[in-house]
Amino acid sequence: MSDWELLELTQQETTQLDAPYLIFNGDIDDESFSKTGRGIVDWCPDRVAGQMRLPGGTLDIGVPYLSVAEAVEKGVRSFVIGITPIGGQMPVHWYPVVVEAIEAGIDIVSGLHSRLTDIPEFVEAASRSGARLIDIRVPPRGIPVGSGEKRSGKRVLMVGTDCAVGKKYSALALTRALTGLGINATFRATGQTGIMIAGNGIAVDAVVADFISGAAELLSPANDDDHWDVIEGQGSLFNPGYAAVSLGLMHGSQPDALVICHEATLTQILGWPEYSIPSLDECMETNLRMARLTNPDVRIAGLSINTSKLAENKRGQYLDDLSKEMGLPCSDPMIDGALAIAESIRDI
Amino acid sequence: MSDWELLELTQQETTQLDAPYLIFNGDIDDESFSKTGRGIVDWCPDRVAGQMRLPGGTLDIGVPYLSVAEAVEKGVRSFVIGITPIGGQMPVHWYPVVVEAIEAGIDIVSGLHSRLTDIPEFVEAASRSGARLIDIRVPPRGIPVGSGEKRSGKRVLMVGTDCAVGKKYSALALTRALTGLGINATFRATGQTGIMIAGNGIAVDAVVADFISGAAELLSPANDDDHWDVIEGQGSLFNPGYAAVSLGLMHGSQPDALVICHEATLTQILGWPEYSIPSLDECMETNLRMARLTNPDVRIAGLSINTSKLAENKRGQYLDDLSKEMGLPCSDPMIDGALAIAESIRDI
Numbered sequence: 095m096s097d098w099e100l101l102e103l104t105q106q107e108t109t110q111l112d113a114p115y116l117i118f119n120g121d122i123d124d125e126s127f128s129k130t131g132r133g134i135v136d137w138c139p140d141r142v143a144g145q146m147r148l149p150g151g152t153l154d155i156g157v158p159y160l161s162v163a164e165a166v167e168k169g170v171r172s173f174v175i176g177i178t179p180i181g182g183q184m185p186v187h188w189y190p191v192v193v194e195a196i197e198a199g200i201d202i203v204s205g206l207h208s209r210l211t212d213i214p215e216f217v218e219a220a221s222r223s224g225a226r227l228i229d230i231r232v233p234p235r236g237i238p239v240g241s242g243e244k245r246s247g248k249r250v251l252m253v254g255t256d257c258a259v260g261k262k263y264s265a266l267a268l269t270r271a272l273t274g275l276g277i278n279a280t281f282r283a284t285g286q287t288g289i290m291i292a293g294n295g296i297a298v299d300a301v302v303a304d305f306i307s308g309a310a311e312l313l314s315p316a317n318d319d320d321h322w323d324v325i326e327g328q329g330s331l332f333n334p335g336y337a338a339v340s341l342g343l344m345h346g347s348q349p350d351a352l353v354i355c356h357e358a359t360l361t362q363i364l365g366w367p368e369y370s371i372p373s374l375d376e377c378m379e380t381n382l383r384m385a386r387l388t389n390p391d392v393r394i395a396g397l398s399i400n401t402s403k404l405a406e407n408k409r410g411q412y413l414d415d416l417s418k419e420m421g422l423p424c425s426d427p428m429i430d431g432a433l434a435i436a437e438s439i440r441d442i
Numbered sequence: 443m444s445d446w447e448l449l450e451l452t453q454q455e456t457t458q459l460d461a462p463y464l465i466f467n468g469d470i471d472d473e474s475f476s477k478t479g480r481g482i483v484d485w486c487p488d489r490v491a492g493q494m495r496l497p498g499g500t501l502d503i504g505v506p507y508l509s510v511a512e513a514v515e516k517g518v519r520s521f522v523i524g525i526t527p528i529g530g531q532m533p534v535h536w537y538p539v540v541v542e543a544i545e546a547g548i549d550i551v552s553g554l555h556s557r558l559t560d561i562p563e564f565v566e567a568a569s570r571s572g573a574r575l576i577d578i579r580v581p582p583r584g585i586p587v588g589s590g591e592k593r594s595g596k597r598v599l600m601v602g603t604d605c606a607v608g609k610k611y612s613a614l615a616l617t618r619a620l621t622g623l624g625i626n627a628t629f630r631a632t633g634q635t636g637i638m639i640a641g642n643g644i645a646v647d648a649v650v651a652d653f654i655s656g657a658a659e660l661l662s663p664a665n666d667d668d669h670w671d672v673i674e675g676q677g678s679l680f681n682p683g684y685a686a687v688s689l690g691l692m693h694g695s696q697p698d699a700l701v702i703c704h705e706a707t708l709t710q711i712l713g714w715p716e717y718s719i720p721s722l723d724e725c726m727e728t729n730l731r732m733a734r735l736t737n738p739d740v741r742i743a744g745l746s747i748n749t750s751k752l753a754e755n756k757r758g759q760y761l762d763d764l765s766k767e768m769g770l771p772c773s774d775p776m777i778d779g780a781l782a783i784a785e786s787i788r789d790i
Contacts, residue, residue, distance in 0.1 A: 242682030242714045299652045303687045306651050334590030334736050338690030339651045345682050366590045369735075383728065387717075388682050 107312050109234055111203055111293045112171035114143035116160055116195070120188055121150035122177045130205070130287045131155040131176030137266050137291045143168045145176070148191065153177070162194045172228075174203040174290055182207030193219050201226040205286035205297075230286045233301045233309065240307030240346045242388055247317030250395055250439055251349035252327035253381045255371045256364055257336060259357045260427065261327040262288050264398035267427035268353065269324040271436035279322040282313050284343060288326045299328055299339045306339060310346025322439065323347075327355065331380055332372045333363055341384060348388040351395035351439055352381055358412060359403040374420065393442070396423035396435035455660050457582055459551055459641045460519035462491035464508055464543070468536055469498035470525045478553070478635045479503040479524030485614050485639045491516045493524070496539065501525070510542045520576075522551040522638055530555030541567050549574040553634035553645075578634045581649045581657065588655030588694045590736055595665030598743055598787055599697035600675035601729045603719045604712055605684060607705045608775065609675035610636050612746035615775035616701065617672040619784035627670040630661050632691060636674045647676055647687045654687060658694025670787065671695075675703065679728055680720045681711055689732060696736040699743035699787055700729055706760060707751040722768065741790065744771035744783035 117131045135142055135155050144160035147153060155176070160168065173195040179185060184192075184206055192202055196219040204210050210227035211217060220227050250268065252261035265281055265288075272279035281288070283295030301309045314323040325347050329336030354377055363369035372380070378394050385392040397420060401409040409426060417424040423434035465479045483490055483503050492508035495501060503524070508516065521543040527533060532540075532554055540550055544567040552558050558575035559565060568575050598616065600609035613629055613636075620627035629636070631643030649657045662671040673695050677684030702725055711717035720728070726742050733740040745768060749757040757774065765772040771782035 239683040242717060244716075299650075301651050302647075303649050303651050303654050303690060304647045304684060306686045307683055331732075332735060334693050335587040335655055336652060337693055337732075337735070338654045338686040341689045342651065342686030345685055368592075369590060380731065383731070384679075384685075387680060387685070 107234060107236070108294045108296050109228065109230060109289055111228065111290065112201060113141035113293060114168065114170050115141055115172045115174045116143060116165040116170045116200070117145045117155060117157070117174050117176040118191075119145060119147045119151055119153040119155070119177050120179065120185070121148040122179070123150065123152040125153065127177040128153045128155055130178070130290065133287050134174070134176065134290050138293070141293060143170050146191070148188070162191065162198050162200070165195070165200065166198050170200055172201045172203050175206060178206060184208055184213070189213070189215055192216060196220050196225045197223050199223045199225050201228055203228045203230065203290065205230040205290070207231070230289050231297050231300050233296050237296075237301060237305040237312060238308040239304060240311050240342075242345070244348065245316035246319055247314070247321045247323065248350045248442070249314050249323045249325060249347050250351040250353060251325045251344060251347045252353050252355050252398070253340065253344070253377075254327055254330045254355040255332060255374070255377050256330050256357070256360060257333055258364055259355045259360065260398065260400040261355045264353060264355050264427050264432065265324045265326045266291070268398070268432040268435055271432040272322055272324065272439065274433070275436055275440055277322060277436070277440060278318065278320060279324055282323045282325045284313065284326045284328050298343050299336070303338065303342075306342025307346035310343045314347055325349070331384065332369070332377065334366055334369055344381070344385050345388045349385055349392055350389060351393055351442055352385060353395050353435060354378055354381070354397045356397060357400040357403070394422055395438045395442070396425070398432065398435065399424055399426050400428065401426045402428065455582060455584070456642045456644050457576065457578060457637055459576065459638065460549060461489035461641060462516065462518050463489055463520045463522045463551075464491060464513045464518045464548070465493045465503060465505070465522050465524040466539075467493060467495045467499055467501040467503070467525050468527065468533070469496040470527070471498065471500040473501065475525040476501045476503055478526070478638065481635050482522070482524065482638050486641070489641060491518050494539070496536070510539065510546050510548070513543070513548065514546050518548055520549045520551050523554060526554060532556055532561070537561070537563055540564060544568050544573045545571050547571045547573050549576055551576045551578065551638065553578045553638070555579070578637050579645050579648050581644050581646075585644070585649060585653040585660060586656040587652060588659050588690075590693070592696065593664040594667055595662070595669045595671065596698045596790070597662050597671045597673060597695050598699040598701060599673045599692060599695045600701050600703050600746070601688065601692070601725075602675055602678045602703040603680060603722070603725050604678050604705070604708060605681055606712055607703045607708065608746065608748040609703045612701060612703050612775050612780065613672045613674045614639070616746070616780040616783055619780040620670055620672065620787065622781070623784055623788055625670060625784070625788060626666065626668060627672055630671045630673045632661065632674045632676050646691050647684070651686065651690075654690025655694035658691045662695055673697070679732060680717070680725065682714055682717055692729070692733050693736045697733055697740055698737060699741055699790055700733060701743050701783060702726055702729070702745045704745060705748040705751070742770055743786045743790065744773070746780065746783065747772055747774050748776065749774045750776065
């Protein structure tokens with residue numbers, strides 16, 4: 095059975111993960127690799143039953159340690175690889191415990207570059223137990239070309255002056271703030287960690303070019319008129335490598351509102367030193383122009399700014415000044431949450 | 443051996459086809475399916491040794507009929523499927539002659555939806571003879587993320603008010619016109635028929651989203667300072683399904699010049715009836731805005747208009763009026779060629 099056939103049997107329209115999770119940290123001893131696992135524990139503690147590490151590993155993401163046998167007892171459905179080793183390949187000495195989990199009928203969930211379905215031991219064990227091998231980087235099959243048809247419900251999309259400026263975090267904080275205001279809202283994941291947190295989604299950057307806007311349509315399907323999908327952005331229209339992903343995601347999302355995400359001190363596109371970060375005005379104007387194709391009424395709901403590199407006593411003033419200058423709510427979701435932006439969305 | 447491994451062994455950076463071709467028309471009896479074969483004969487007769495049809499087939503693209511044995515004698519290197527049967531699958535009764543060609547060491551070149559490498563008879567025969575199975579829709583492996591780095595040489599990209607408005611034809615006509623002016627110019631193919639004509643290229647719409655601009659960079663590599671790459675466009679920034687492809691292709695192409703391609707009578711996006719064709723002004727402005735990211739000096743070289751649906755006695759006036767209104771050369775490449783646009787490019 096080829097990878098593709100296996101996927102066809104095991105995946106629906108979007109990638110779907112079953113909770114609760116056992117988060118696997120391998121034998122990693124560098125705290126900086128724990129971001130994914132910690133993100134899952136922070137944003138969806140209800141989906142997490144425990145963690146596991148191998149001898150030599152030191153990460154502790156603050157949930158109970160479980161063996162595979164204990165995980166089975168607790169009803170664990172997914173063994174989630176919570177860290178990315180250097181090079182993105184799974185080390186061979188991790189295989190035995192992964193096989194043990196597969197044999198116990200637990201799905202394996204991985205965002206590694208190397209595919210679970212390329213490892214014969216895993217495929218064989220899965221064919222016996224019925225557990226799924228879910229490579230989050232591999233998009234589901236059967237994604238259509240975007241239809242462009244208007245659908246019910248409302249959508250807000252995170253867009254950025256660059257990649258890696260806090261779009262996922264902003265979307266999660268905004269979803270929390272909207273829910274806090276009593277608004278029905280769902281976080282929609284477009285990248286690996288987001289998918290693990292949400293339990294479903296599509297890694298849109300791995301979708302074939304012709305189908306990006308179609309993938310975005312699947313991600314935020316028709317919904318109640320007063321429901322908001324809060325869509326994790328990807329890339330940036332100003333990134334010479336990844337702008338295509340951003341545009342397809344935007345067109346398929348048909349956003350009613352955009353949140354501009356930015357890192358306060360950034361001047362150059364990360365990894366493309368010849369490219370400057372656009373001004374916030376240019377960023378807003380270009381994003382609005384391109385988004386109007388599929389939603390002529392799109393507007394900017396606010397700016398979500400990562401101010402972590404500003405001096406602590408300057409952040410408040412920076413955000414206040416920016417808010418006045420732009421006439422829009424501006425907040426740092428790590429500090430203030432996203433209440434002001436949520437309130438601006440409520441009024442749309 | 444999986445498809446991917448096979449591709450890794452058989453393809454380089456761009457898809458490369460060896461000439462001369464034997465163009466295969468199967469048992470098709472509907473003239474409207476002969477466009478690809480005719481395009482190849484029209485635009486690159488030097489690459490074509492002959493054609494082949496099966497009993498029941500009636501297509502004649504005006505080159506000698508050859509059997510596989512005769513093709514071998516003539517030094518044919520590629521057996522090119524020149525037609526697309528309904529549904530895009532290869533009929534089983536075509537298999538024997540394809541296997542015969544493979545066994546004779548001739549590469550098979552296909553743009554069908556079904557993959558050559560999924561047909562075990564073909565894979566087995568190819569493993570014996572060393573012939574390549576080239577699925578043009580499958581992009582080569584190892585395409586990098588776009589670097590955005592400026593490279594030498596000049597580039598002109600076809601962009602459109604919609605898909606299917608004549609971008610390939612415009613690029614071919616412009617390449618011919620530039621060459622006629624003594625300018626070094628190369629047609630760069632981004633779609634199936636274009637790749638068969640050029641003998642190389644990448645089907646950019648089949649590339650994974652993250653790598654579209656990188657694919658475009660491979661397609662038009664660094665060149666002599668006075669050399670022009672004439673790049674076949676794909677999609678349109680105004681098409682809600684395919685705009686992402688267009689943007690990635692644009693960013694990777696770093697065009698010095700754009701040619702706006704349009705069908706004179708079109709009012710709605712083909713296949714998306716709720717979407718209007720943009721005005722030519724809006725089309726130019728949006729394309730320039732987005733292209734400036736990777737080439738701030740980009741300009742519009744002219745408009746290439748398909749006037750075939752206008753009354754014959756109105757076409758000249760239409761083009762003259764448009765040219766005056768826009769202050770740019772406007773021509774129909776089917777009627778006038780692309781000399782005026784080529785002259786405008788010479789002056790850049």
